[in-house]
Amino acid sequence: IISNNDKEITALFSEVHFADIAEVLDEVNFEEAIYIIKLLDSEKTSEILTELDEDTREKILKNLSAKEIADEVREMDTDDAADIIGELSKERQHRVISALEDDDHAADIKELLSYNDNSAGALMAKELVKVYETWTVAGCMRRIRGQAKDVTRVHSIYVVDKEDKLVGRMSLKDLIIAKSDHKIADICKAKVDAVNVHQNDEEVAKIMAKYDLEAIPVVDDNNVLVGRITIDDILDVIREEADKDYQMAAGFSQDVEADDTIWELTKARLPWLILALFGGFISVSVLGSFDNAINTFPELFFFTPLIAAMAGNVGVQSSAIIVQGLANDSLKGSLFKRLLKEILQGLLNGFVLAALLMSAGMLFLGFPLDLGITVAASLISVIIIASIIGTFIPIILAKKGIDPALATGPFITTSNDILGILIYFSIAKLVLGF
Amino acid sequence: IISNNDKEITALFSEVHFADIAEVLDEVNFEEAIYIIKLLDSEKTSEILTELDEDTREKILKNLSAKEIADEVREMDTDDAADIIGELSKERQHRVISALEDDDHAADIKELLSYNDNSAGALMAKELVKVYETWTVAGCMRRIRGQAKDVTRVHSIYVVDKEDKLVGRMSLKDLIIAKSDHKIADICKAKVDAVNVHQNDEEVAKIMAKYDLEAIPVVDDNNVLVGRITIDDILDVIREEADKDYQMAAGFSQDVEADDTIWELTKARLPWLILALFGGFISVSVLGSFDNAINTFPELFFFTPLIAAMAGNVGVQSSAIIVQGLANDSLKGSLFKRLLKEILQGLLNGFVLAALLMSAGMLFLGFPLDLGITVAASLISVIIIASIIGTFIPIILAKKGIDPALATGPFITTSNDILGILIYFSIAKLVLGF
Numbered sequence: 054i055i056s057n058n059d060k061e062i063t064a065l066f067s068e069v070h071f072a073d074i075a076e077v078l079d080e081v082n083f084e085e086a087i088y089i090i091k092l093l094d095s096e097k098t099s100e101i102l103t104e105l106d107e108d109t110r111e112k113i114l115k116n117l118s119a120k121e122i123a124d125e126v127r128e129m130d131t132d133d134a135a136d137i138i139g140e141l142s143k144e145r146q147h148r149v150i151s152a153l154e155d156d157d158h159a160a161d162i163k164e165l166l167s168y169n170d171n172s173a174g175a176l177m178a179k180e181l182v183k184v185y186e187t188w189t190v191a192g193c194m195r196r197i198r199g200q201a202k203d204v205t206r207v208h209s210i211y212v213v214d215k216e217d218k219l220v221g222r223m224s225l226k227d228l229i230i231a232k233s234d235h236k237i238a239d240i241c242k243a244k245v246d247a248v249n250v251h252q253n254d255e256e257v258a259k260i261m262a263k264y265d266l267e268a269i270p271v272v273d274d275n276n277v278l279v280g281r282i283t284i285d286d287i288l289d290v291i292r293e294e295a296d297k298d299y300q301m302a303a304g305f306s307q308d309v310e311a312d313d314t315i316w317e318l319t320k321a322r323l324p325w326l327i328l329a330l331f332g333g334f335i336s337v338s339v340l341g342s343f344d345n346a347i348n349t350f351p352e353l354f355f356f357t358p359l360i361a362a363m364a365g366n367v368g369v370q371s372s373a374i375i376v377q378g379l380a381n382d383s384l385k386g387s388l389f390k391r392l393l394k395e396i397l398q399g400l401l402n403g404f405v406l407a408a409l410l411m412s413a414g415m416l417f418l419g420f421p422l423d424l425g426i427t428v429a430a431s432l433i434s435v436i437i438i439a440s441i442i443g444t445f446i447p448i449i450l451a452k453k454g455i456d457p458a459l460a461t462g463p464f465i466t467t468s469n470d471i472l473g474i475l476i477y478f479s480i481a482k483l484v485l486g487f
Numbered sequence: 488i489i490s491n492n493d494k495e496i497t498a499l500f501s502e503v504h505f506a507d508i509a510e511v512l513d514e515v516n517f518e519e520a521i522y523i524i525k526l527l528d529s530e531k532t533s534e535i536l537t538e539l540d541e542d543t544r545e546k547i548l549k550n551l552s553a554k555e556i557a558d559e560v561r562e563m564d565t566d567d568a569a570d571i572i573g574e575l576s577k578e579r580q581h582r583v584i585s586a587l588e589d590d591d592h593a594a595d596i597k598e599l600l601s602y603n604d605n606s607a608g609a610l611m612a613k614e615l616v617k618v619y620e621t622w623t624v625a626g627c628m629r630r631i632r633g634q635a636k637d638v639t640r641v642h643s644i645y646v647v648d649k650e651d652k653l654v655g656r657m658s659l660k661d662l663i664i665a666k667s668d669h670k671i672a673d674i675c676k677a678k679v680d681a682v683n684v685h686q687n688d689e690e691v692a693k694i695m696a697k698y699d700l701e702a703i704p705v706v707d708d709n710n711v712l713v714g715r716i717t718i719d720d721i722l723d724v725i726r727e728e729a730d731k732d733y734q735m736a737a738g739f740s741q742d743v744e745a746d747d748t749i750w751e752l753t754k755a756r757l758p759w760l761i762l763a764l765f766g767g768f769i770s771v772s773v774l775g776s777f778d779n780a781i782n783t784f785p786e787l788f789f790f791t792p793l794i795a796a797m798a799g800n801v802g803v804q805s806s807a808i809i810v811q812g813l814a815n816d817s818l819k820g821s822l823f824k825r826l827l828k829e830i831l832q833g834l835l836n837g838f839v840l841a842a843l844l845m846s847a848g849m850l851f852l853g854f855p856l857d858l859g860i861t862v863a864a865s866l867i868s869v870i871i872i873a874s875i876i877g878t879f880i881p882i883i884l885a886k887k888g889i890d891p892a893l894a895t896g897p898f899i900t901t902s903n904d905i906l907g908i909l910i911y912f913s914i915a916k917l918v919l920g921f
Contacts, residue, residue: 072697080819106817198664207660225659226641230632262726263506265719267701284718285699288725292696295729296811302736303807303895304800311812312819315828319835322804329800330840333793334847340789341852347788351781354788355774358795359767362904365796366738366763366897370756373737377730378745383540385514385746394749401753406764413768418775461737463800470796 059092071097075104078113087116099128102137108313111140119145123152131158132178132286135165165280173257174250176290177271177280182210184237186220191233197225208268211278212241219270219278221245247272250279257282258290259382298376302369302461304329325463332467336361336474343478346487352420353481356428357474363406363432364439364473365466371395371443372460379447379457391444399440403433427484431477438476439469493526505531509538512547521550533562536571542746545574553579557586565592566612566720569599599714607691608684610724611705611714616644618671620654625667631659642702645712646675653704653712655679681706684713691716692724693816732810736803736895738763759897766901770795770908777912780921786854787915790862791908797840797866798873798907799900805829805877806894813881813891825878833874837867861918865911872910873903 066074066089074093078086078101090098090113102110102125114122114137122141126134126149138146146166153159161179168174182200184193197210210228212221221241231240247270248257261269261284271280300309304325309318346353378384384391407429414420414428443465447457481487500508500523508527512520512535524532524547536544536559548556548571556575560568560583572580580600587593595613602608616634618627631644644662646655655675665674681704682691695703695718705714734743738759743752780787812818818825841863848854848862877899881891915921 070698072699194663207658224641225663229628229659229663262722264504265506267718284701284722288696288718288722291722291725292729295726295733299729299733299736299807299811302733303803305804305807309808310815310817311808311825312817315832315835318808318832322801322832323836323839325804326797326800326836326840327843329796330793330843333790333796334844336792336796337789337852340792341786344785344789347781347785351778352775354781354791355771355778356767357788358770358774358791358904358908359764361792362763362767362770362795362799362901363760365799366760366900367756369737370739370759373733373739374743374745374752377733381744383744383746391745398749398752398756401749402757402760405757406760409761409764410768418771466800467796470792474792 062089062092066093066097071100072104075101075106079106079109083112086113090117091121095124096128099125099133103129103133107140110137114141119148120152122149123154126162127153127155127158130178130180131161131165132176134158135162135175138162139166168250171254172250173248173252173254173271173282174280176254176257176286177250177282179280181270181278181281182207183217183278184210184212186212186214186236186238186241188237189233190228190231190235190237190240193228193237194233197228208281208283209270210241211245211270211281212237213278217278218276219245219247219272222270245270247276248282249274254290255294258287258294261287262291294380297456298380298458298461301456301458302373304463329463329467332463332471336471339471339474339478343482343487346478346481346485349487350424350481350485352418352424353427353478353485357477359410360428360431360435360477361470361473364435364469367399367402367436368439368443368465368469369461371440372447372457372465375444375447376457376461379451388448392441395440395444396437399437400433403436406436407432423484427481430484431480434480435473435476438472442469442472496523496526500527500531505534506538509535509540513540513543517546520547524551525555529558530562533559537563537567541574544571548575553582554586556583560596561587561589561592564612564614565595565599566610568592569596569609572596573600602684605688606684607682607686607688607705607716608714610688610691610720611684611716613714615704615712615715616641617651617712618644618646620646620648620670620672620675622671623667624662624665624669624671624674627662627671628667631662642715642717643704644675645679645704645715646671647712651712652710653679653681653706656704679704681710682716683708688724689728692721692728695721696725728814731890732814732892732895735890735892736807738897763897763901766897766905770905773905773908773912777916777921780912780915780919783921784858784915784919786852786858787861787912787919791911793844794862794865794869794911795904795907798869798903801833801836801870802873802877802899802903803895805874806881806891806899809878809881810891810895813885822882826875829874829878830871833871834867837870840870841866857918861915862911864918865914868914869907869910872906876903876906 078089086109090101105113126138138149141149150159150163165175165179182197184196207225209222209224211219212223214220221243222245223241227240246260246264246266248260250271250273257269267284269282270278271282273279297308305321306324307321309321340357375384410432411425411429415425446465447460450460451457512523520543524535560572572583575583584593584597599609599613616631618630641659643656643658645653646657648654655677656679657675661674680694680698680700682694684705684707691703701718703716704712705716707713731742739755740758741755743755774791809818844866845859845863849859880899881894884894885891
């Protein structure tokens with residue numbers, strides 16, 4: 054790159070898949086990336102741009118004029134074009150769209166930009182193959198030859214009536230197998246899954262995954278066909294959703310990547326840490342309120358981190374099961390049954406762990422029996438209560454429309470820490486009487 | 488169902504999508520499920536079986552004879568058939584396969600069963616559309632009409648030479664657009680991504696996601712075309728992988744679902760809890776070894792859960808970033824840079840949190856300055872060290888071929904708890920001199 058031999062670079066990259074070039078551009082320094090983008094022809098660079106990491110793309114787009122961006126966007130499918138234009142400022146969005154020569158393309162992109170983020174409308178592409186039910190197979194083949202050139206992948210051919218309302222679908226295969234004088238209305242499948250343009254993208258993902266669909270048509274409130282969503286877009290939705298749950302469980306307040314700046318990372322990490330610190334401060338006060346026990350039973354204080362940690366671990370386990378169950382729609386049975394099940398599990402786990410703890414404490418640390426019983430009874434109570442809280446918090450969050458994955462984060466751990474310590478010392482006070 | 492009116496049930500279900508029937512069967516009791524399966528025709532039930540929850544399916548298959556299972560399997564694509572037969576005992580596998588009338592289908596299934604779990608071979612289907620490079624477009628169309636009937640979805644047409652080695656691919660669209668007297672060799676794309684039959688399924692998922700492929704051909708070591716993998720199978724791989732990471736982070740030792748039995752759930756939860764208990768026990772000993780401080784500085788002991796919790800939270804955050812980075816192949820830069828970055832973040836987070844803690848402690852709890860300094864300095868040290876450990880454990884695990892997601896589970900939290908307490912009291916001893 055340093056030698057600036059343009060021809061060589063062009064030749065080198067012409068053989069390489071755009072996804073691989075995108076990876077290279079994510080790695081090289083910024084001037085080099087701009088240089089390469091400007092060097093290659095727009096057919097290739099438009100594909101590269103869609104594959105780039107969001108941060109890299111943002112930097113590159115800043116350095117291209119509205120005209121240059123319009124040239125890139127012209128080559129893209131409407132959904133990719135709308136995604137990229139959507140990342141620009143409102144003012145630049147207008148400039149880029151008016152720089153587009155093809156008015157239809159510009160109108161399609163504008164329409165896609167008008168839908169809410171996370172709706173089927175924002176996810177769909179306008180490119181699709183559409184035929185009227187009154188056409189014959191032969192006529193259809195002729196027209197599809199025209200339409201299909203604009204569509205990267207023909208998954209399904211959508212059949213509409215004269216008002217553009219969706220009435221059926223068929224595959225290219227069906228068309229090839231059919232006799233050429235048949236009417237489309239006779240050979241198409243009348244039952245077709247479709248989603249509404251305002252439907253949430255996670256719901257769309259669930260429907261497509263459940264019915265193993267590779268593309269789904271999108272209709273407006275009048276059942277007019279307005280676009281289609283393909284499985285590769287859904288793949289991104291599923292992955293983002295999984296990443297989000299994972300990051301929430303790990304305690305981030307926003308989407309982060311390993312290569313974000315220290316400042317971005319700190320912004321995502323610090324809020325939860327401050328919450329955890331606040332929780333920790335409450336646990337300090339709780340412990341402080343039992344300080345009259347410190348001279349008679351110092352061992353009690355040695356066990357607080359253990360009890361708190363067990364409460365946290367058990368709570369996260371219980372929450373994670375519910376969060377996954379909610380995500381897969383696989384939660385069955387009544388709340389009461391679930392409660393009973395958690396209590397039984399808590400008892401089972403609690404007894405095993407308490408037995409281990411009590412025997413270890415009495416054997417290795419020479420605990421008196423009453424202290425052993427206190428610690429063991431506390432452990433069982435704390436485990437049962439942490440299980441119940443861990444189970445119900447995500448269910449309650451989901452009912453209130455909050456992402457239940459929030460429960461697996463430091464929130465549950467911290468609350469369970471505090472509650473665990475409180476229960477532990479209350480039981481100790483009861484048994485040991487200080 | 489109770490009325491046992493067979494005709495009505497058949498009529499009712501004939502209009503319903505098999506994925507929905509599968510959901511119903513997962514809910515109803517077991518005799519009813521068997522009854523419905525035996526009632527419906529095998530074309531429908533074979534689809535239902537592939538959609539059922541694994542546990543429900545296992546129970547149903549137990550109650551069908553080898554002949555009945557073979558009838559179901561006959562209607563399935565080879566990959567689904569192999570998945571279902573693979574769940575049976577070795578001895579029943581043989582009986583079902585020999586009950587299959589179609590020898591080719593049986594041989595294909597046997598071949599698929601012979602590949603390692605989690606390999607491309609175990610994931611692929613034998614059904615695909617294959618043409619020879621020497622054919623003409625017209626001849627190709629004729630033969631595809633025959634082949635395509637067996638293939639649910641034609642994504643790509645794979646072009647092979649006379650030794651069945653993969654030489655190219657094209658889409659149905661390419662074929663329809665082409666002139667009928669052209670040779671296939673002239674119109675097909677010679678560059679085709681393929682995976683080896685022994686390649687790991689997660690690698691296949693990464694390749695397909697990166698290049699936005701909807702199907703990928705699978706070749707053996709001699710580049711002979713042996714099958715193809717479609718995106719819907721990859722969807723399952725990605726989801727399973729995400730679920731696995733999530734469950735590891737939450738502290739399960741095996742795959743669980745909310746509706747598993749109490750026994751299965753306990754088996755998955757207890758191992759990590761015992762490990763955490765063992766870790767907790769070490770923290771008890773560490774605290775016990777500093778017991779001479781308990782009379783002079785009892786407040787120190789009130790802060791142990793706070794310090795331990797902060798160490799755990801910070802460690803999990805650091806690990807989660809690395810685990811995600813490793814999963815997306817987005818970790819760039821040297822180890823040294825990453826180390827520096829973590830230390831800087833730790834310092835930044837640590838100072839903010841320590842300042843909050845120190846002022847709160849001195850204001851509300853009336854701490855003397857030296858105790859405030861001790862707690863604050865410990866918090867900063869603990870956060871930095873937990874960040875470093877959280878960063879490097881997953882990297883080391885990945886290098887040793889162990890799933891790095893293990894690091895986000897109770898393992899890191901527990902180690903950081905212990906280490907945090909040790910650092911805290913060591914600093915306290917240094918500053919306060921007890």
